[in-house]
Structures are given as structure tokens and as C-alpha cells.
Amino acid sequence: MGVTTEARLDAEKVRADFPIFKQPMHGKPLAYLDSANSSQKPRQVLDAVRDFYETSYANVHRAVYELGGRATEGYEGARDKVQAFVNAESRREVIFTKGATEALNLVAYAWGLDNLGPGDTVLVTELEHHSNFVPWQYIAGRTGADFAAIPIDGCGELALDSLDELARTRRVKVVACGLVSNSLGTINPVERLGAWAHDQGAIMVVDACQAAPHRPIDVQALGCDFLAFTGHKMLAPSGIGVLWGRQELLQKMSPFELGGEMIRSVSIERTTWNELPNKFEAGTPPIAQAYGLGVAIDYLSVVGLEAIEEHEARLTAHTIERLAEIPGLTLFGPPADRRAGIVSFTLAGVHPHDVAQILDSEGVAVRAGHHCNQPLMHRLGIPATTRASLYLYTLEDEVDRLVAGLQRVREVFK
Amino acid sequence: MSDMDELYRDVILDHYKNPRGHGDMQKPDAQADGLNPLCGDEVSIFVSFAEDGDTIEEVKFQGRGCAISQASTSMLMEMVQGRSAVAVAAMDREELLEEVGIPLTPVRLKCALLGLGVLKVALHRAKGTPLPDEWAGLDELELA
Numbered sequence: 321m322g323v324t325t326e327a328r329l330d331a332e333k334v335r336a337d338f339p340i341f342k343q344p345m346h347g348k349p350l351a352y353l354d355s356a357n358s359s360q361k362p363r364q365v366l367d368a369v370r371d372f373y374e375t376s377y378a379n380v381h382r383a384v385y386e387l388g389g390r391a392t393e394g395y396e397g398a399r400d401k402v403q404a405f406v407n408a409e410s411r412r413e414v415i416f417t418k419g420a421t422e423a424l425n426l427v428a429y430a431w432g433l434d435n436l437g438p439g440d441t442v443l444v445t446e447l448e449h450h451s452n453f454v455p456w457q458y459i460a461g462r463t464g465a466d467f468a469a470i471p472i473d474g475c476g477e478l479a480l481d482s483l484d485e486l487a488r489t490r491r492v493k494v495v496a497c498g499l500v501s502n503s504l505g506t507i508n509p510v511e512r513l514g515a516w517a518h519d520q521g522a523i524m525v526v527d528a529c530q531a532a533p534h535r536p537i538d539v540q541a542l543g544c545d546f547l548a549f550t551g552h553k554m555l556a557p558s559g560i561g562v563l564w565g566r567q568e569l570l571q572k573m574s575p576f577e578l579g580g581e582m583i584r585s586v587s588i589e590r591t592t593w594n595e596l597p598n599k600f601e602a603g604t605p606p607i608a609q610a611y612g613l614g615v616a617i618d619y620l621s622v623v624g625l626e627a628i629e630e631h632e633a634r635l636t637a638h639t640i641e642r643l644a645e646i647p648g649l650t651l652f653g654p655p656a657d658r659r660a661g662i663v664s665f666t667l668a669g670v671h672p673h674d675v676a677q678i679l680d681s682e683g684v685a686v687r688a689g690h691h692c693n694q695p696l697m698h699r700l701g702i703p704a705t706t707r708a709s710l711y712l713y714t715l716e717d718e719v720d721r722l723v724a725g726l727q728r729v730r731e732v733f734k
Numbered sequence: 735m736s737d738m739d740e741l742y743r744d745v746i747l748d749h750y751k752n753p754r755g756h757g758d759m760q761k762p763d764a765q766a767d768g769l770n771p772l773c774g775d776e777v778s779i780f781v782s783f784a785e786d787g788d789t790i791e792e793v794k795f796q797g798r799g800c801a802i803s804q805a806s807t808s809m810l811m812e813m814v815q816g817r818s819a820v821a822v823a824a825m826d827r828e829e830l831l832e833e834v835g836i837p838l839t840p841v842r843l844k845c846a847l848l849g850l851g852v853l854k855v856a857l858h859r860a861k862g863t864p865l866p867d868e869w870a871g872l873d874e875l876e877l878a
Contacts, residue, residue, distance in 0.1 A: 671800035677842070689773050
């Protein structure tokens with residue numbers, strides 16, 4: 321058997337595809353360390369979306385003329401690409417939404433309102449982004465179900481020893497968990513959690529926003545029931561997201577939004593629903609955005625998700641090693657070999673906003689705030705963190721500039 | 735001088751590290767809490783009036799947040815001490831921004847104006863006057 325080696329990712333070469341890096345920021349090269357927030361876009365995606373609008377745009381699914389056909393092919397072709405990207409059994413399981421937030425709300429409303437009630441428990445985690453936390457808290461409240469969160473340990477990893485107690489004392493109907501924490505970079509054991517959820521008779525809902533752009537996703541191997549992610553964090557335009565769901569569950573669910581496209585027939589007496597996936601795509605969808613997502617998936621596939629994962633793992637180790645040099649810096653989350661390319665920290669005596677502002681003046685873009693993770697911030701006993709996040713175009717030099725910028729922050733606030 | 739040096743000039747850092755009027759107040763005549771949900775900055779302001787019921791005799795604040803929000807609130811405490819509550823409730827935001835005197839992006843402008851907004855909520859509430867439209871919504875963001 322021959323030995324195959326992943327081609328190592330050449331970030332300098334990848335970077336040349338991203339026009340945003342051509343412009344200086346405050347007179348310095350842009351160090352963009354905020355891809356967990358939103359990624360930059362390669363010219364392949366930008367050009368393709370522009371070309372789509374210029375040559376193939378019309379509304380989808382309803383126009384009989386040539387352009388309508390081209391637009392529908394572009395939109396539905398993107399669905400096929402998403403199906404392959406997450407290894408879904410059927411393209412009917414791929415629902416386009418305007419983002420992951422809408423995807424998760426869809427499950428919470430359309431599945432939750434019909435299947436939850438008093439005595440049931442909806443279980444999230446302390447690591448959840450508000451978009452996989454608040455909809456469940458709200459729907460639990462609406463249906464009379466209990467709402468609970470799996471706690472984290474001192475490393476920012478889920479404390480799964482709490483599951484035995486939960487299994488004994490509660491009727492868990494939903495487990496909602498992210499694949500990768502957007503604040504701490506923790507990689508969660510979703511396969512194990514999914515198996516446990518199914519033992520309880522619960523559904524497993526996965527927020528893959530911070531995973532899908534960075535590592536291969538296989539919904540069948542994960543053994544989950546629903547998985548959501550967004551396009552704008554993975555080189556695609558904003559305004560497009562994906563909900564993947566198991567067909568037998570989606571078929572039984574009530575619709576979420578109602579209107580055009582999602583109906584089979586409408587009369588004053590009775591309206592019936594369209595088949596999957598259209599049943600969950602009311603109204604004119606984000607057509608060009610979906611097309612752009614398909615092109616982004618092509619781009620990621622050419623670079624290779626394994627190569628991206630390996631590149632980020634190497635840079636994450638470098639980031640954590642270099643940040644340890646800064647006096648007064650507290651790093652949150654697990655060690656480098658158990659986390660994705662997301663690094664959150666605080667600097668003694670300086671608010672994260674001020675850290676981010678001074679870094680900006682050095683051309684270094686990072687996020688500062690609670691990262692839509694207020695329950696986690698409460699748990700950590702801090703109002704906010706500064707967060708650096710990495711992607712396929714991130715250079716080691718950008719991380720080194722972050723470290724130099726943090727030394728500058730310390731000088732200003734000394 | 736770079737933008738950054740202007741933003742973090744010594745007077746801002748001094749007010750941040752040594753905030754004026756920082757503290758609690760028993761039985762304030764006017765009080766409000768506010769936060770900036772975008773960044774989590776928090777400010778609570780307490781006011782006591784003189785016997786005329788209008789002169790700001792004492793004003794205190796508590797809070798946590800970035801240097802810009804905390805320093806501008808500290809500066810505000812010095813500015814409004816001894817002034818008429820009705821006048822301060824109608825105070826133009828430019829008056830504070832001139833005092834703060836640093837270039838602000840729209841995001842940081844919210845930080846710089848948080849304290850003034852909370853003070854206005856407190857004063858309008860105490861006087862029973864409506865909060866001007868410019869500050870609308872701030873009184874809906876009570877601290878938990």
C-alpha cells in the first residue's frame with residue numbers, strides 16, 4: 321500500500337486569493353484574526369457570485385424561461401454540494417436558511433413546540449452560543465419543559481460525569497451542543513453525547529458553525545439528528561445557512577415559516593405542505609448566496625479540509641506558546657492539542673475592548689466581548705474576553721504581530 | 735501622534751485608573767442602571783439633589799467596562815456636580831464629547847456616551863419628563 325501524505329497548506333499562496341489583504345490597515349498589513357466571527361472571501365467566490373448575477377439570475381423554481389432554469393440549477397447545485405460536504409444520505413435533508421440562527425430556531429420551533437412538554441428536559445451546555453441556547457430556553461419556557469446546561473470543567477471542557485445524574489433524574493428530550501466552542505475552541509465529544517442522547521430517547525442537535533469551515537463533517541458518522549452551520553464563516557456570502565436534518569424527523573415536523581414555495585396546495589378550506597426540502601424554505605430564498613456557498617465549498621475542497629485542520633492545529637500550538645510570554649495574560653480553554661483555532665484570553669487591568677482597539681491600531685483585527693456566550697462568561701467570572709481566531713489564510717507572522725501588539729497594550733496601560 | 739495615542743491619552747487613562755465620583759449612595763433622589771449589550775459595559779448612577787430639588791448636590795457612579803466608558807463617566811461626574819438637573823437632563827452630548835476630546839468610531843461612541851445616557855434616564859425619571867428620542871431604548875435595558 322502506498323503512503324499518501326496530505327499536501328501541506330501554503331497559507332501565503334491561499335492568501336493571494338483574498339483581495340481584502342491587499343489593502344493596508346492603519347498603514348500596516350492587515351492581520352485578520354477574527355474568522356470565528358466571519359471569514360474573508362476569496363476572489364473565486366466573489367467572481368462567481370458576480371458572474372451568477374450577471375449571467376444566470378432570476379427567481380428559482382418558478383420561472384419557465386432560460387434564466388429561471390439557470391438560476392434554479394445554480395441554487396439546487398449548491399444543495400448537492402452541501403449534501404456531499406456533510407455526507408448527508410439525501411439532498412432532501414439539506415435545507416437552506418438565512419444563517420445558523422434561523423436553522424436552530426427552525427428546529428427549536430418546528431420540532432420543539434410539537435414534541436416538548438412539562439416533565440421533559442431540554443439540555444444545552446455552558447459553552448453554547450446564544451443561538452443554540454436562547455431558542456431552546458424560550459421554547460422550553462413556552463412548552464413547560466425544563467431547561468438545563470451541562471457544566472464545564474476547569475479546562476473549559478464539558479463535564480460529562482454530570483450525565484449519569486441527569487439520566488436518573490430527568491426525561492431528556494433534546495441535547496443541543498456545538499461541535500467546537502466559539503469562545504474557547506473546545507472540541508466537544510458530540511458522537512458520545514449523541515449516543516447518550518439517543519439512549520435517553522432525545523434528539524441530538526449540533527451547532528457546527530465553528531467546525532464546518534475548518535474540519536471534515538460527516539453527519540452520519542456523528543450520529544446526530546440535526547446539524548446547523550452558516551456560510552459567512554466559511555468563505556461564502558452572509559445571508560445563507562444550512563440546516564441538515566434526518567429525513568424521517570423533517571417529514572414529521574410542522575413547517576416553521578409559512579408562505580410561498582413551502583406549499584403544495586392552498587385553498588380557503590385547507591393548505592397542504594410541499595415536499596422536503598421546500599417545506600422549510602418559504603419565500604424567495606437567498607439564491608446567489610446559496611450559489612456562493614457552493615463555490616466556497618468547492619474552494620475548501622480543493623485546499624482540503626484535512627490540510628486546513630492541520631494548518632490551524634500547528635498555528636494554534638504556536639499561538640498558545642507565544643501568548644504564554646505575556647505577563648498578566650490569562651488564557652481560557654483546553655490545551656492546544658484538544659482545541660480548534662480559537663484562543664480567548666484576558667489581560668490584567670485592561671478591558672478586552674481596549675485591548676482590541678490598540679491591536680487595531682497595529683493592523684491586528686481581533687474580537688472583544690462576550691462572543692454571544694454570556695452564560696459561559698458568567699461561569700468564568702469575567703465580563704468579556706479578547707479572542708483571536710485562525711483560518712486557512714492565517715500566517716504565523718500574524719500571530720507574532722498579535723503578541724507584539726499585546727506588549728504594546730501593556731505599555732499603554734502600564 | 736497616532737489615533738491610538740490620541741484615544742488613550744493620559745487624561746483618559748488617569749480617569750480610568752482613578753475614577754472620580756466612584757461609589758454607592760444611600761437613598762439617592764435619582765438612580766438608573768444601564769448597559770451596552772454589544773460589549774457588556776455597565777454603569778449605575780446615583781444622584782442626590784440639594785434642598786431646591788434641582789441642583790445636583792452629589793453624583794456617584796459604579797460600573798465596569800472599557801477605559802472609554804468608565805473614563806467618560808468619571809469625567810461626566812465632575813462636569814455635572816453642582817449643576818441644575820433640568821439643565822443636565824437637556825445637556826447636549828457634544829458637551830461631554832468635547833471634554834472627552836478623543837476621536838471615536840461609532841462603536842466606541844456608544845461606550846463614551848453610556849454614562850451620559852444613564853444619567854439622563856435617572857434625571858428624566860426623577861423629574862417625570864420623557865427621555866428624548868436620541869436616547870430612546872436605553873431605559874429598556876435595565877441590569878438583570
